[in-house]
Amino acid sequence: MLATLYDPIIAPFDRFGVRRWRQWATRAACGRTLEIGVGTGLNLRHYRAVESVAAIDPDAASLARAFARRNGRGEIVSLSQARAEDLPFADASFDAVIGTLTFCSIGDPARALREVRRVLKPGGALRLVEHVRVKNRLLARLQDILTPPWRALAGNCHLNRDTAQLIGQAGFRVRAVRRLIGGLFIGIDAVR
Ligand SMILES: C[S@@+](CC[C@H](N)C(=O)[O-])C[C@H]1O[C@@H](n2cnc3c(N)ncnc32)[C@H](O)[C@@H]1O
Secondary structure (H helix, E strand, O other), X not given: OOHHHHHHHHHHHHHHHHHHHHHHXXXXXXXXXXXXXXXXXXXXXXXXXXXXXXXXXXXXXXXXHHHHOOXXXXXXXXXXXXXXXXXXXXXXXXXXXXXXXXXOOOOOHHHHHHHHXXXXXXXXXXXXXXXXXXXXXXXXXXXXXXXXXHHHHOOOOOOOOOHHHHHXXXXXXXXXXXXXXOOOEEEEEEXX
């Protein structure tokens, strides 16, 4: 999705709840934190009590917007153009990894989760907010049907991804899953 369109499209969703989920996700940030798929930087102002935030995204136009959103916190926030599948960081270099509405768009989410696990310290926190495949079989089937056209329109966004299952398969210990809007969105709190 074009970076210029993203902010006006997401703004009403942020007003009606997504901002609170951003706050919940970023509350797990501590020490050296990594944000995956920072996009236009809508989470940056929510970080508190961190030593640093390294944020990555493959989209240069989104990163330029995120750069402008550092709000005087340029010393602790660094931005890099990178994909989650190939993180340009050393093993065990982060205390926490945060992501919101990102794993739906990642080309190879299993590989990205292996990378997240590699760069997280043992015991480090992974906290994500994602829209996911619903449990209701009929609605899930509808998500399957809508996903191909939606991916083409919305930057590879999959409506039908079971991100919680992928996180478990990647070897994280899932501490809590919060179901939001009937399970259409989830908040996942996991540790390496
Ligand atoms: C729906 S936007 C969410 C942006 C931001 N996290 C938010 O909550 O507003 C999805 C983001 O995932 C990024 N993305 C797509 N593929 C990615 C990948 N392989 N690795 C990391 N980020 C990716 C996109 O560039 C986009 O910025």
